[in-house]
Amino acid sequence: MSGIFPKIEIDSGKLGPKGLIISGVHGDEYEPVVAILELQSSLRKVLTKGALTLIPVVNQNAFFRKSRTGEDDKDLARSCPGIANGTLTDKVAYQISNLIIESDFLIDMHTGGTFFDIYPLAGYMLHPDADILTTQRAMAKAFNLPITWGTNPELEGRTLSVARDANKPAIYTEYGGGRYNPHAISELVDGCLNILSYFGMLSEEGHKPSMVKYEVEDYRKSSGHLQIMYPSPKDGIFLTKATLGNPIQKGELIGEVYDLNGENNNKIVAEEDGLVFLLRTIPSVKAGEALAGILPISQPGRVHIK
Ligand SMILES: [Zn+2]
Structure with missing residues:
Protein backbone atom coordinates (compact mmCIF):
# COMPACT_ATOMS: atom_id res chain seq x y z
CA MET A 1 0.00 0.00 0.00
CA SER A 2 1.39 3.40 -0.90
CA GLY A 3 1.77 5.96 1.88
CA ILE A 4 -1.17 8.27 2.43
CA PHE A 5 1.03 10.90 4.07
CA PRO A 6 4.46 12.19 2.93
CA LYS A 7 7.36 11.21 5.15
CA ILE A 8 10.72 12.91 5.65
CA GLU A 9 13.46 10.39 6.42
CA ILE A 10 16.73 11.48 8.00
CA ASP A 11 19.38 8.85 8.59
CA SER A 12 22.68 9.63 10.33
CA GLY A 13 24.18 6.44 8.85
CA LYS A 14 25.21 5.40 12.41
CA LEU A 15 23.55 2.93 14.74
CA GLY A 16 21.09 4.41 17.18
CA PRO A 17 17.42 4.87 17.99
CA LYS A 18 14.74 5.18 15.32
CA GLY A 19 12.56 8.13 16.27
CA LEU A 20 9.17 9.15 14.92
CA ILE A 21 8.03 12.79 15.16
CA ILE A 22 4.56 13.59 13.88
CA SER A 23 2.00 16.39 13.73
CA GLY A 24 -1.21 17.11 11.88
CA VAL A 25 -3.09 14.17 13.39
CA HIS A 26 -5.83 16.78 13.55
CA GLY A 27 -6.20 18.92 10.44
CA ASP A 28 -6.71 22.31 12.13
CA GLU A 29 -3.44 22.42 14.11
CA TYR A 30 -0.66 24.30 12.34
CA GLU A 31 2.31 25.37 14.48
CA PRO A 32 3.66 21.82 14.97
CA VAL A 33 3.57 21.29 11.19
CA VAL A 34 5.82 24.32 10.69
CA ALA A 35 8.03 23.19 13.57
CA ILE A 36 8.64 19.83 11.86
CA LEU A 37 9.43 21.51 8.55
CA GLU A 38 11.99 23.71 10.34
CA LEU A 39 13.34 20.78 12.30
CA GLN A 40 14.20 18.75 9.21
CA SER A 41 16.62 21.34 7.82
CA SER A 42 18.55 21.76 11.09
CA LEU A 43 18.57 18.03 11.79
CA ARG A 44 20.40 17.12 8.61
CA LYS A 45 23.48 18.81 10.12
CA VAL A 46 23.30 17.74 13.76
CA LEU A 47 21.91 14.19 13.77
CA THR A 48 24.88 11.97 14.61
CA LYS A 49 23.21 8.73 15.70
CA GLY A 50 20.18 6.78 14.62
CA ALA A 51 17.45 7.79 12.23
CA LEU A 52 14.29 9.83 12.22
CA THR A 53 11.01 9.76 10.39
CA LEU A 54 9.21 13.11 10.38
CA ILE A 55 5.60 13.45 9.29
CA PRO A 56 4.41 17.07 9.22
CA VAL A 57 0.78 16.24 8.32
CA VAL A 58 -0.47 12.76 9.17
CA ASN A 59 -4.09 13.57 8.40
CA GLN A 60 -3.86 15.29 5.02
CA ASN A 61 -7.53 14.99 4.15
CA ALA A 62 -8.45 16.79 7.40
CA PHE A 63 -5.66 19.36 6.87
CA PHE A 64 -6.99 20.48 3.50
CA ARG A 65 -10.52 20.59 4.90
CA LYS A 66 -9.13 22.94 7.62
CA SER A 67 -10.88 20.64 10.04
CA ARG A 68 -10.05 18.40 13.00
CA THR A 69 -11.34 15.37 11.10
CA GLY A 70 -11.28 14.06 7.54
CA GLU A 71 -14.21 13.56 5.17
CA ASP A 72 -15.50 10.50 7.03
CA ASP A 73 -15.76 12.63 10.23
CA LYS A 74 -13.74 10.12 12.24
CA ASP A 75 -11.24 11.49 14.76
CA LEU A 76 -7.83 10.00 13.90
CA ALA A 77 -6.88 10.27 17.58
CA ARG A 78 -9.75 7.88 18.40
CA SER A 79 -9.24 5.53 15.42
CA CYS A 80 -5.89 3.89 16.12
CA PRO A 81 -4.71 1.16 15.53
CA GLY A 82 -6.94 1.51 12.47
CA ILE A 83 -8.18 -0.83 9.76
CA ALA A 84 -6.11 -1.62 6.63
CA ASN A 85 -9.09 -1.47 4.27
CA GLY A 86 -11.48 0.69 6.28
CA THR A 87 -12.52 4.31 5.66
CA LEU A 88 -9.89 6.96 4.88
CA THR A 89 -9.25 7.78 8.56
CA ASP A 90 -9.12 4.06 9.45
CA LYS A 91 -6.45 3.58 6.77
CA VAL A 92 -4.38 6.54 7.93
CA ALA A 93 -4.68 5.25 11.51
CA TYR A 94 -3.50 1.83 10.36
CA GLN A 95 -0.45 3.23 8.56
CA ILE A 96 0.63 5.60 11.32
CA SER A 97 0.14 2.81 13.89
CA ASN A 98 2.47 0.53 11.94
CA LEU A 99 5.10 3.26 11.85
CA ILE A 100 4.79 3.76 15.62
CA ILE A 101 5.28 0.03 16.20
CA GLU A 102 8.43 0.05 14.00
CA SER A 103 9.94 3.05 15.85
CA ASP A 104 11.81 3.26 19.13
CA PHE A 105 10.01 6.39 20.38
CA LEU A 106 7.24 8.79 19.38
CA ILE A 107 6.63 12.53 19.70
CA ASP A 108 3.11 13.56 18.61
CA MET A 109 2.56 17.35 18.58
CA HIS A 110 -0.85 19.03 18.79
CA THR A 111 -2.55 22.36 19.47
CA GLY A 112 -6.05 23.22 20.65
CA GLY A 113 -7.07 23.53 16.98
CA THR A 114 -9.72 25.98 15.82
CA PHE A 115 -11.75 25.85 19.01
CA PHE A 116 -9.33 25.85 21.94
CA ASP A 117 -6.26 27.56 23.29
CA ILE A 118 -4.09 25.29 25.44
CA TYR A 119 -1.38 26.27 27.90
CA PRO A 120 1.79 24.49 26.73
CA LEU A 121 2.18 20.99 28.10
CA ALA A 122 3.92 17.71 27.37
CA GLY A 123 1.75 14.70 28.21
CA TYR A 124 2.29 10.98 28.58
CA MET A 125 0.42 7.90 29.77
CA LEU A 126 1.11 6.55 33.24
CA HIS A 127 2.49 3.40 31.67
CA PRO A 128 2.34 0.20 33.78
CA ASP A 129 5.96 -0.62 32.83
CA ALA A 130 8.24 1.29 35.20
CA ASP A 131 11.12 1.70 32.72
CA ILE A 132 8.88 3.07 29.99
CA LEU A 133 7.19 5.40 32.46
CA THR A 134 10.61 6.70 33.55
CA THR A 135 11.62 7.34 29.93
CA GLN A 136 8.32 9.06 29.16
CA ARG A 137 8.65 11.31 32.22
CA ALA A 138 12.18 12.23 31.12
CA MET A 139 11.03 12.94 27.54
CA ALA A 140 8.17 15.15 28.75
CA LYS A 141 10.54 17.05 31.03
CA ALA A 142 13.16 17.39 28.30
CA PHE A 143 10.63 18.90 25.92
CA ASN A 144 10.70 21.83 28.35
CA LEU A 145 7.18 23.26 28.30
CA PRO A 146 5.67 24.67 31.53
CA ILE A 147 3.57 21.57 32.35
CA THR A 148 4.32 17.86 32.25
CA TRP A 149 1.15 15.83 32.56
CA GLY A 150 0.93 12.10 33.17
CA THR A 151 -2.59 10.72 32.67
CA ASN A 152 -4.65 7.55 32.78
CA PRO A 153 -3.08 4.84 30.60
CA GLU A 154 -6.40 3.19 29.69
CA LEU A 155 -7.52 5.65 27.00
CA GLU A 156 -7.86 3.95 23.61
CA GLY A 157 -7.65 4.95 19.97
CA ARG A 158 -4.69 7.33 20.32
CA THR A 159 -1.25 7.17 18.80
CA LEU A 160 -0.11 6.93 22.43
CA SER A 161 -2.32 3.86 22.97
CA VAL A 162 -0.55 2.13 20.07
CA ALA A 163 2.84 3.10 21.52
CA ARG A 164 1.72 1.87 24.96
CA ASP A 165 0.69 -1.55 23.61
CA ALA A 166 3.96 -1.85 21.66
CA ASN A 167 5.99 -0.76 24.72
CA LYS A 168 7.46 2.25 22.88
CA PRO A 169 8.06 5.42 24.91
CA ALA A 170 5.83 8.23 23.67
CA ILE A 171 4.76 11.75 24.54
CA TYR A 172 2.34 14.23 23.01
CA THR A 173 2.40 17.98 23.28
CA GLU A 174 -0.29 20.64 23.27
CA TYR A 175 0.55 24.26 22.60
CA GLY A 176 -1.84 27.12 21.80
CA GLY A 177 -4.55 26.94 19.19
CA GLY A 178 -7.11 29.41 17.91
CA ARG A 179 -5.07 32.10 16.21
CA TYR A 180 -1.81 30.97 14.55
CA ASN A 181 1.08 31.74 16.92
CA PRO A 182 4.56 31.91 15.32
CA HIS A 183 6.20 32.15 18.78
CA ALA A 184 5.30 28.52 19.43
CA ILE A 185 7.52 27.25 16.61
CA SER A 186 10.98 27.69 18.15
CA GLU A 187 9.84 26.16 21.45
CA LEU A 188 8.47 23.11 19.65
CA VAL A 189 11.67 22.77 17.59
CA ASP A 190 13.81 23.09 20.74
CA GLY A 191 11.61 20.57 22.54
CA CYS A 192 12.17 17.96 19.85
CA LEU A 193 15.92 18.66 19.77
CA ASN A 194 16.07 18.28 23.57
CA ILE A 195 14.49 14.84 23.31
CA LEU A 196 16.89 13.78 20.55
CA SER A 197 19.68 14.99 22.78
CA TYR A 198 18.23 12.92 25.66
CA PHE A 199 18.44 9.84 23.40
CA GLY A 200 22.07 10.71 22.52
CA MET A 201 21.31 11.36 18.84
CA LEU A 202 22.79 14.87 18.48
CA SER A 203 26.33 16.18 18.21
CA GLU A 204 25.68 19.08 20.56
CA GLU A 205 23.92 18.88 23.90
CA GLY A 206 21.48 21.62 24.74
CA HIS A 207 21.88 23.03 28.25
CA LYS A 208 18.93 25.35 28.51
CA PRO A 209 17.48 26.07 31.95
CA SER A 210 14.33 24.07 32.66
CA MET A 211 11.04 25.87 31.97
CA VAL A 212 8.97 23.13 33.61
CA LYS A 213 6.89 24.64 36.43
CA TYR A 214 4.28 21.97 37.10
CA GLU A 215 4.84 18.21 37.07
CA VAL A 216 1.40 16.63 37.33
CA GLU A 217 0.51 12.94 37.47
CA ASP A 218 -3.23 12.35 37.50
CA TYR A 219 -4.29 8.73 38.03
CA ARG A 220 -8.06 9.41 37.81
CA LYS A 221 -9.99 7.53 35.10
CA SER A 222 -11.00 10.40 32.83
CA SER A 223 -7.79 12.40 33.17
CA GLY A 224 -6.41 13.43 29.80
CA HIS A 225 -9.75 13.49 28.01
CA LEU A 226 -10.21 17.13 27.02
CA GLN A 227 -13.68 16.99 25.47
CA ILE A 228 -15.53 16.27 28.69
ZN1 LIG B 1 -4.94 17.54 18.20
Missing part, protein backbone atom coordinates in the same frame (compact mmCIF):
# COMPACT_ATOMS: atom_id res chain seq x y z
CA MET A 229 -14.28 19.30 30.61
CA TYR A 230 -16.77 22.01 31.58
CA PRO A 231 -19.44 21.20 28.98
CA SER A 232 -21.73 24.07 27.99
CA PRO A 233 -25.15 23.78 29.66
CA LYS A 234 -26.89 25.04 26.50
CA ASP A 235 -26.60 26.45 22.99
CA GLY A 236 -25.44 30.06 22.95
CA ILE A 237 -22.44 32.36 22.96
CA PHE A 238 -19.58 31.84 25.40
CA LEU A 239 -17.60 34.78 26.73
CA THR A 240 -14.53 33.86 28.70
CA LYS A 241 -13.54 35.70 31.88
CA ALA A 242 -10.56 33.55 32.86
CA THR A 243 -6.96 33.83 31.64
CA LEU A 244 -5.03 30.89 30.21
CA GLY A 245 -2.15 29.79 32.43
CA ASN A 246 -3.48 31.60 35.49
CA PRO A 247 -4.51 30.04 38.78
CA ILE A 248 -8.24 29.96 39.55
CA GLN A 249 -10.10 29.20 42.77
CA LYS A 250 -13.18 27.07 43.33
CA GLY A 251 -16.26 29.25 42.68
CA GLU A 252 -14.40 31.81 40.57
CA LEU A 253 -15.91 32.76 37.21
CA ILE A 254 -14.52 31.00 34.09
CA GLY A 255 -16.99 32.66 31.74
CA GLU A 256 -20.65 33.00 30.82
CA VAL A 257 -22.89 31.35 28.22
CA TYR A 258 -25.59 33.71 26.92
CA ASP A 259 -28.87 32.62 25.35
CA LEU A 260 -29.38 34.03 21.89
CA ASN A 261 -32.84 35.24 22.92
CA GLY A 262 -31.17 37.47 25.53
CA GLU A 263 -33.16 36.04 28.40
CA ASN A 264 -30.65 34.54 30.74
CA ASN A 265 -27.03 33.68 31.01
CA ASN A 266 -25.30 30.80 32.73
CA LYS A 267 -22.28 31.51 34.84
CA ILE A 268 -19.58 28.87 34.47
CA VAL A 269 -17.57 28.67 37.67
CA ALA A 270 -14.52 26.64 38.65
CA GLU A 271 -15.45 23.42 40.46
CA GLU A 272 -12.00 23.11 42.00
CA ASP A 273 -8.89 25.16 42.65
CA GLY A 274 -6.40 24.85 39.85
CA LEU A 275 -4.73 26.21 36.78
CA VAL A 276 -6.68 27.28 33.68
CA PHE A 277 -4.95 25.25 30.97
CA LEU A 278 -7.65 25.14 28.27
CA LEU A 279 -10.08 27.80 27.07
CA ARG A 280 -12.59 27.84 24.25
CA THR A 281 -11.58 30.43 21.61
CA ILE A 282 -14.74 30.28 19.46
CA PRO A 283 -17.71 31.96 21.16
CA SER A 284 -20.37 29.94 19.32
CA VAL A 285 -21.20 26.91 21.43
CA LYS A 286 -23.68 24.02 21.43
CA ALA A 287 -24.87 22.31 24.61
CA GLY A 288 -22.32 19.74 25.74
CA GLU A 289 -19.30 21.23 23.95
CA ALA A 290 -16.27 21.94 26.11
CA LEU A 291 -15.71 25.49 27.40
CA ALA A 292 -12.60 25.18 29.54
CA GLY A 293 -10.27 22.85 31.36
CA ILE A 294 -8.69 23.23 34.78
CA LEU A 295 -5.73 21.24 35.98
CA PRO A 296 -6.02 20.44 39.69
CA ILE A 297 -2.81 22.19 40.66
CA SER A 298 -2.34 25.42 42.53
CA GLN A 299 1.37 25.82 42.99
CA PRO A 300 4.53 25.04 41.07
CA GLY A 301 6.17 21.70 41.79
CA ARG A 302 5.20 18.04 41.72
CA VAL A 303 1.54 17.05 42.04
CA HIS A 304 0.32 13.47 42.40
CA ILE A 305 -3.45 12.87 42.15
CA LYS A 306 -4.99 9.48 42.98
Whole structure:
Protein backbone atom coordinates (compact mmCIF):
# COMPACT_ATOMS: atom_id res chain seq x y z
CA MET A 1 0.00 0.00 0.00
CA SER A 2 1.39 3.40 -0.90
CA GLY A 3 1.77 5.96 1.88
CA ILE A 4 -1.17 8.27 2.43
CA PHE A 5 1.03 10.90 4.07
CA PRO A 6 4.46 12.19 2.93
CA LYS A 7 7.36 11.21 5.15
CA ILE A 8 10.72 12.91 5.65
CA GLU A 9 13.46 10.39 6.42
CA ILE A 10 16.73 11.48 8.00
CA ASP A 11 19.38 8.85 8.59
CA SER A 12 22.68 9.63 10.33
CA GLY A 13 24.18 6.44 8.85
CA LYS A 14 25.21 5.40 12.41
CA LEU A 15 23.55 2.93 14.74
CA GLY A 16 21.09 4.41 17.18
CA PRO A 17 17.42 4.87 17.99
CA LYS A 18 14.74 5.18 15.32
CA GLY A 19 12.56 8.13 16.27
CA LEU A 20 9.17 9.15 14.92
CA ILE A 21 8.03 12.79 15.16
CA ILE A 22 4.56 13.59 13.88
CA SER A 23 2.00 16.39 13.73
CA GLY A 24 -1.21 17.11 11.88
CA VAL A 25 -3.09 14.17 13.39
CA HIS A 26 -5.83 16.78 13.55
CA GLY A 27 -6.20 18.92 10.44
CA ASP A 28 -6.71 22.31 12.13
CA GLU A 29 -3.44 22.42 14.11
CA TYR A 30 -0.66 24.30 12.34
CA GLU A 31 2.31 25.37 14.48
CA PRO A 32 3.66 21.82 14.97
CA VAL A 33 3.57 21.29 11.19
CA VAL A 34 5.82 24.32 10.69
CA ALA A 35 8.03 23.19 13.57
CA ILE A 36 8.64 19.83 11.86
CA LEU A 37 9.43 21.51 8.55
CA GLU A 38 11.99 23.71 10.34
CA LEU A 39 13.34 20.78 12.30
CA GLN A 40 14.20 18.75 9.21
CA SER A 41 16.62 21.34 7.82
CA SER A 42 18.55 21.76 11.09
CA LEU A 43 18.57 18.03 11.79
CA ARG A 44 20.40 17.12 8.61
CA LYS A 45 23.48 18.81 10.12
CA VAL A 46 23.30 17.74 13.76
CA LEU A 47 21.91 14.19 13.77
CA THR A 48 24.88 11.97 14.61
CA LYS A 49 23.21 8.73 15.70
CA GLY A 50 20.18 6.78 14.62
CA ALA A 51 17.45 7.79 12.23
CA LEU A 52 14.29 9.83 12.22
CA THR A 53 11.01 9.76 10.39
CA LEU A 54 9.21 13.11 10.38
CA ILE A 55 5.60 13.45 9.29
CA PRO A 56 4.41 17.07 9.22
CA VAL A 57 0.78 16.24 8.32
CA VAL A 58 -0.47 12.76 9.17
CA ASN A 59 -4.09 13.57 8.40
CA GLN A 60 -3.86 15.29 5.02
CA ASN A 61 -7.53 14.99 4.15
CA ALA A 62 -8.45 16.79 7.40
CA PHE A 63 -5.66 19.36 6.87
CA PHE A 64 -6.99 20.48 3.50
CA ARG A 65 -10.52 20.59 4.90
CA LYS A 66 -9.13 22.94 7.62
CA SER A 67 -10.88 20.64 10.04
CA ARG A 68 -10.05 18.40 13.00
CA THR A 69 -11.34 15.37 11.10
CA GLY A 70 -11.28 14.06 7.54
CA GLU A 71 -14.21 13.56 5.17
CA ASP A 72 -15.50 10.50 7.03
CA ASP A 73 -15.76 12.63 10.23
CA LYS A 74 -13.74 10.12 12.24
CA ASP A 75 -11.24 11.49 14.76
CA LEU A 76 -7.83 10.00 13.90
CA ALA A 77 -6.88 10.27 17.58
CA ARG A 78 -9.75 7.88 18.40
CA SER A 79 -9.24 5.53 15.42
CA CYS A 80 -5.89 3.89 16.12
CA PRO A 81 -4.71 1.16 15.53
CA GLY A 82 -6.94 1.51 12.47
CA ILE A 83 -8.18 -0.83 9.76
CA ALA A 84 -6.11 -1.62 6.63
CA ASN A 85 -9.09 -1.47 4.27
CA GLY A 86 -11.48 0.69 6.28
CA THR A 87 -12.52 4.31 5.66
CA LEU A 88 -9.89 6.96 4.88
CA THR A 89 -9.25 7.78 8.56
CA ASP A 90 -9.12 4.06 9.45
CA LYS A 91 -6.45 3.58 6.77
CA VAL A 92 -4.38 6.54 7.93
CA ALA A 93 -4.68 5.25 11.51
CA TYR A 94 -3.50 1.83 10.36
CA GLN A 95 -0.45 3.23 8.56
CA ILE A 96 0.63 5.60 11.32
CA SER A 97 0.14 2.81 13.89
CA ASN A 98 2.47 0.53 11.94
CA LEU A 99 5.10 3.26 11.85
CA ILE A 100 4.79 3.76 15.62
CA ILE A 101 5.28 0.03 16.20
CA GLU A 102 8.43 0.05 14.00
CA SER A 103 9.94 3.05 15.85
CA ASP A 104 11.81 3.26 19.13
CA PHE A 105 10.01 6.39 20.38
CA LEU A 106 7.24 8.79 19.38
CA ILE A 107 6.63 12.53 19.70
CA ASP A 108 3.11 13.56 18.61
CA MET A 109 2.56 17.35 18.58
CA HIS A 110 -0.85 19.03 18.79
CA THR A 111 -2.55 22.36 19.47
CA GLY A 112 -6.05 23.22 20.65
CA GLY A 113 -7.07 23.53 16.98
CA THR A 114 -9.72 25.98 15.82
CA PHE A 115 -11.75 25.85 19.01
CA PHE A 116 -9.33 25.85 21.94
CA ASP A 117 -6.26 27.56 23.29
CA ILE A 118 -4.09 25.29 25.44
CA TYR A 119 -1.38 26.27 27.90
CA PRO A 120 1.79 24.49 26.73
CA LEU A 121 2.18 20.99 28.10
CA ALA A 122 3.92 17.71 27.37
CA GLY A 123 1.75 14.70 28.21
CA TYR A 124 2.29 10.98 28.58
CA MET A 125 0.42 7.90 29.77
CA LEU A 126 1.11 6.55 33.24
CA HIS A 127 2.49 3.40 31.67
CA PRO A 128 2.34 0.20 33.78
CA ASP A 129 5.96 -0.62 32.83
CA ALA A 130 8.24 1.29 35.20
CA ASP A 131 11.12 1.70 32.72
CA ILE A 132 8.88 3.07 29.99
CA LEU A 133 7.19 5.40 32.46
CA THR A 134 10.61 6.70 33.55
CA THR A 135 11.62 7.34 29.93
CA GLN A 136 8.32 9.06 29.16
CA ARG A 137 8.65 11.31 32.22
CA ALA A 138 12.18 12.23 31.12
CA MET A 139 11.03 12.94 27.54
CA ALA A 140 8.17 15.15 28.75
CA LYS A 141 10.54 17.05 31.03
CA ALA A 142 13.16 17.39 28.30
CA PHE A 143 10.63 18.90 25.92
CA ASN A 144 10.70 21.83 28.35
CA LEU A 145 7.18 23.26 28.30
CA PRO A 146 5.67 24.67 31.53
CA ILE A 147 3.57 21.57 32.35
CA THR A 148 4.32 17.86 32.25
CA TRP A 149 1.15 15.83 32.56
CA GLY A 150 0.93 12.10 33.17
CA THR A 151 -2.59 10.72 32.67
CA ASN A 152 -4.65 7.55 32.78
CA PRO A 153 -3.08 4.84 30.60
CA GLU A 154 -6.40 3.19 29.69
CA LEU A 155 -7.52 5.65 27.00
CA GLU A 156 -7.86 3.95 23.61
CA GLY A 157 -7.65 4.95 19.97
CA ARG A 158 -4.69 7.33 20.32
CA THR A 159 -1.25 7.17 18.80
CA LEU A 160 -0.11 6.93 22.43
CA SER A 161 -2.32 3.86 22.97
CA VAL A 162 -0.55 2.13 20.07
CA ALA A 163 2.84 3.10 21.52
CA ARG A 164 1.72 1.87 24.96
CA ASP A 165 0.69 -1.55 23.61
CA ALA A 166 3.96 -1.85 21.66
CA ASN A 167 5.99 -0.76 24.72
CA LYS A 168 7.46 2.25 22.88
CA PRO A 169 8.06 5.42 24.91
CA ALA A 170 5.83 8.23 23.67
CA ILE A 171 4.76 11.75 24.54
CA TYR A 172 2.34 14.23 23.01
CA THR A 173 2.40 17.98 23.28
CA GLU A 174 -0.29 20.64 23.27
CA TYR A 175 0.55 24.26 22.60
CA GLY A 176 -1.84 27.12 21.80
CA GLY A 177 -4.55 26.94 19.19
CA GLY A 178 -7.11 29.41 17.91
CA ARG A 179 -5.07 32.10 16.21
CA TYR A 180 -1.81 30.97 14.55
CA ASN A 181 1.08 31.74 16.92
CA PRO A 182 4.56 31.91 15.32
CA HIS A 183 6.20 32.15 18.78
CA ALA A 184 5.30 28.52 19.43
CA ILE A 185 7.52 27.25 16.61
CA SER A 186 10.98 27.69 18.15
CA GLU A 187 9.84 26.16 21.45
CA LEU A 188 8.47 23.11 19.65
CA VAL A 189 11.67 22.77 17.59
CA ASP A 190 13.81 23.09 20.74
CA GLY A 191 11.61 20.57 22.54
CA CYS A 192 12.17 17.96 19.85
CA LEU A 193 15.92 18.66 19.77
CA ASN A 194 16.07 18.28 23.57
CA ILE A 195 14.49 14.84 23.31
CA LEU A 196 16.89 13.78 20.55
CA SER A 197 19.68 14.99 22.78
CA TYR A 198 18.23 12.92 25.66
CA PHE A 199 18.44 9.84 23.40
CA GLY A 200 22.07 10.71 22.52
CA MET A 201 21.31 11.36 18.84
CA LEU A 202 22.79 14.87 18.48
CA SER A 203 26.33 16.18 18.21
CA GLU A 204 25.68 19.08 20.56
CA GLU A 205 23.92 18.88 23.90
CA GLY A 206 21.48 21.62 24.74
CA HIS A 207 21.88 23.03 28.25
CA LYS A 208 18.93 25.35 28.51
CA PRO A 209 17.48 26.07 31.95
CA SER A 210 14.33 24.07 32.66
CA MET A 211 11.04 25.87 31.97
CA VAL A 212 8.97 23.13 33.61
CA LYS A 213 6.89 24.64 36.43
CA TYR A 214 4.28 21.97 37.10
CA GLU A 215 4.84 18.21 37.07
CA VAL A 216 1.40 16.63 37.33
CA GLU A 217 0.51 12.94 37.47
CA ASP A 218 -3.23 12.35 37.50
CA TYR A 219 -4.29 8.73 38.03
CA ARG A 220 -8.06 9.41 37.81
CA LYS A 221 -9.99 7.53 35.10
CA SER A 222 -11.00 10.40 32.83
CA SER A 223 -7.79 12.40 33.17
CA GLY A 224 -6.41 13.43 29.80
CA HIS A 225 -9.75 13.49 28.01
CA LEU A 226 -10.21 17.13 27.02
CA GLN A 227 -13.68 16.99 25.47
CA ILE A 228 -15.53 16.27 28.69
CA MET A 229 -14.28 19.30 30.61
CA TYR A 230 -16.77 22.01 31.58
CA PRO A 231 -19.44 21.20 28.98
CA SER A 232 -21.73 24.07 27.99
CA PRO A 233 -25.15 23.78 29.66
CA LYS A 234 -26.89 25.04 26.50
CA ASP A 235 -26.60 26.45 22.99
CA GLY A 236 -25.44 30.06 22.95
CA ILE A 237 -22.44 32.36 22.96
CA PHE A 238 -19.58 31.84 25.40
CA LEU A 239 -17.60 34.78 26.73
CA THR A 240 -14.53 33.86 28.70
CA LYS A 241 -13.54 35.70 31.88
CA ALA A 242 -10.56 33.55 32.86
CA THR A 243 -6.96 33.83 31.64
CA LEU A 244 -5.03 30.89 30.21
CA GLY A 245 -2.15 29.79 32.43
CA ASN A 246 -3.48 31.60 35.49
CA PRO A 247 -4.51 30.04 38.78
CA ILE A 248 -8.24 29.96 39.55
CA GLN A 249 -10.10 29.20 42.77
CA LYS A 250 -13.18 27.07 43.33
CA GLY A 251 -16.26 29.25 42.68
CA GLU A 252 -14.40 31.81 40.57
CA LEU A 253 -15.91 32.76 37.21
CA ILE A 254 -14.52 31.00 34.09
CA GLY A 255 -16.99 32.66 31.74
CA GLU A 256 -20.65 33.00 30.82
CA VAL A 257 -22.89 31.35 28.22
CA TYR A 258 -25.59 33.71 26.92
CA ASP A 259 -28.87 32.62 25.35
CA LEU A 260 -29.38 34.03 21.89
CA ASN A 261 -32.84 35.24 22.92
CA GLY A 262 -31.17 37.47 25.53
CA GLU A 263 -33.16 36.04 28.40
CA ASN A 264 -30.65 34.54 30.74
CA ASN A 265 -27.03 33.68 31.01
CA ASN A 266 -25.30 30.80 32.73
CA LYS A 267 -22.28 31.51 34.84
CA ILE A 268 -19.58 28.87 34.47
CA VAL A 269 -17.57 28.67 37.67
CA ALA A 270 -14.52 26.64 38.65
CA GLU A 271 -15.45 23.42 40.46
CA GLU A 272 -12.00 23.11 42.00
CA ASP A 273 -8.89 25.16 42.65
CA GLY A 274 -6.40 24.85 39.85
CA LEU A 275 -4.73 26.21 36.78
CA VAL A 276 -6.68 27.28 33.68
CA PHE A 277 -4.95 25.25 30.97
CA LEU A 278 -7.65 25.14 28.27
CA LEU A 279 -10.08 27.80 27.07
CA ARG A 280 -12.59 27.84 24.25
CA THR A 281 -11.58 30.43 21.61
CA ILE A 282 -14.74 30.28 19.46
CA PRO A 283 -17.71 31.96 21.16
CA SER A 284 -20.37 29.94 19.32
CA VAL A 285 -21.20 26.91 21.43
CA LYS A 286 -23.68 24.02 21.43
CA ALA A 287 -24.87 22.31 24.61
CA GLY A 288 -22.32 19.74 25.74
CA GLU A 289 -19.30 21.23 23.95
CA ALA A 290 -16.27 21.94 26.11
CA LEU A 291 -15.71 25.49 27.40
CA ALA A 292 -12.60 25.18 29.54
CA GLY A 293 -10.27 22.85 31.36
CA ILE A 294 -8.69 23.23 34.78
CA LEU A 295 -5.73 21.24 35.98
CA PRO A 296 -6.02 20.44 39.69
CA ILE A 297 -2.81 22.19 40.66
CA SER A 298 -2.34 25.42 42.53
CA GLN A 299 1.37 25.82 42.99
CA PRO A 300 4.53 25.04 41.07
CA GLY A 301 6.17 21.70 41.79
CA ARG A 302 5.20 18.04 41.72
CA VAL A 303 1.54 17.05 42.04
CA HIS A 304 0.32 13.47 42.40
CA ILE A 305 -3.45 12.87 42.15
CA LYS A 306 -4.99 9.48 42.98
ZN1 LIG B 1 -4.94 17.54 18.20
